[in-house]
Structures are given as structure tokens and as C-alpha cells.
């Protein structure tokens with residue numbers, strides 16, 4: 001049976017100090033955020049995922065966005081080198097967890113920077129956002145590591161969004177979906193389709209036909225249901241205020 005493990009990391013007391021780049025800062029309700037995180041992680045478990053908690057990094061406000069700290073593919077865990085200095089200390093505690101899960105561990109090193117939110121895997125292609133957080137050296141190193149697990153890498157410019165996966169994710173059939181105003185280069189993807197809402201650009205594939213989406217994208221959820229997908233939604237409003245989305249709150253390990 002294939003492993004379905006999701007790495008998660010509890011929000012810390014400093015969450016409200018998290019970085020914002022493309023949004024105005026707004027007030028965060030920490031109690032509500034913790035409740036939303038509990039709901040999100042419970043949704044993963046209900047869908048059959050075992051959740052593994054990475055030790056909290058309470059001094060790092062953005063640590064809950066665990067997706068940015070590690071990229072997994074096949075038997076490989078690639079520890080990232082986040083592009084924002086404040087986020088670099090998040091990575092250290094991930095290493096022990098992925099080693100315990102049996103992954104071969106490699107890392108992105110200076111001068112390369114890379115955030116996991118910039119890596120979108122579709123089949124055997126990893127599209128990687130080249131933008132504010134991930135640089136060319138980081139993409140080159142990633143490409144070398146991914147080659148060892150049979151993945152090819154393609155860089156995609158990201159200027160209008162924080163991360164590539166802030167702008168686009170992919171449906172089970174490989175179609176890349178996005179929210180047009182923040183997608184710099186839709187032609188990079190063989191099949192691209194714009195969605196009616198910003199939050200509609202983000203799906204987590206929980207199963208062959210089961211999508212996890214944010215409650216902030218009801219029209220897109222309806223569109224997906226009308227096409228035969230099952231959709232579960234979670235309210236992640238407090239994380240959206242910090243430019244987070246459903247993908248950022250976990251790292252899905254399949255295999």
C-alpha cells in the first residue's frame with residue numbers, strides 16, 4: 001500500500017508577525033488560526049493521511065507554512081534554503097523528521113535559495129517559480145537533485161505572486177489552474193485554465209478525485225463539483241491574511 005503521510009507544523013505564538021509581501025498587514029486572531037489549523041489537519045486525517053508533526057519553531061512566525069521548508073519526491077527529501085532570512089531557521093528541525101521517515105536527505109545551499117511553495121510537481125515535471133524567494137542557483141541545485149528521482153525541472157517566472165503555488169496548482173489530470181491576474185506566464189503549462197477566484201487557484205489532491213480547497217473559493221469549489229470532483233473545504237482565513245493557502249500548511253509524502 002502506498003504511504004500517505006503529511007508533514008504539518010503547529011502555528012506558534014508569533015504567527016501574527018508573519019511576513020506579508022503582496023498584501024496589507026491585517027489583524028490575526030491566533031485562537032482562530034489554531035482552530036483552523038486543527039480543522040485542516042483533521043481533514044487530512046479523515047481523508048486517510050497520517051499526519052506527522054514537525055517540532056514547532058515558536059520563534060519563527062511563518063513556520064506553520066511547512067511546505068516552504070522541504071520538497072519531497074520519491075525517496076528524496078530536499079531541505080530548502082528559504083529566500084527570506086527570517087525563515088531560514090525553520091529548516092533545521094525538518095531534517096530529523098524526514099530522516100526518521102526514511103528519506104535520503106539533500107539540501108539547497110547558498111548562494112541558492114528556494115522555497116517549497118515555488119515547486120509545483122505535475123507528473124514527472126517540476127515547475128519552479130523564479131521570483132522573490134527562489135533564485136536561479138536554487139533552481140539549478142533543485143534540478144540536479146530531482147534528476148536523481150527521474151524528474152525534469154522547468155523554471156517559470158513569478159513576479160505577481162509570492163510563490164508559484166500562490167498563483168497556480170494542478171488538478172489530478174495535470175491541468176494547471178490559476179487565478180489569471182497573478183499568473184505571469186500561463187503558456188508555460190501545456191494545459192492551463194483560469195479559475196473565478198483567487199483562492200480557487202489552490203487545490204491539494206487528497207485522493208484520485210478528492211480535492212481540498214479553501215472556503216474562500218465557493219464558486220470554484222462548485223465548478224469542480226460540477227465536473228465530477230469531490231471537494232472538501234476548510235476555512236483558513238487567518239493563514240490567507242499571511243499569504244498562505246491550502247498547499248502551504250502541509251507537505252504530502254506519497255510513495
Ligand SMILES: CN(C)C(=N)NCCC[C@H](N)C(=O)O
Pocket residue numbers: 018019020021062065067068084087116117118162163164165166242243244245247248
Ligand atoms: C504556496 N505558498 C503561498 C506557500 N507555500 N507559502 C506561504 C508563506 C507565507 C508567509 N507569510 C511568507 O511570506 O513566507
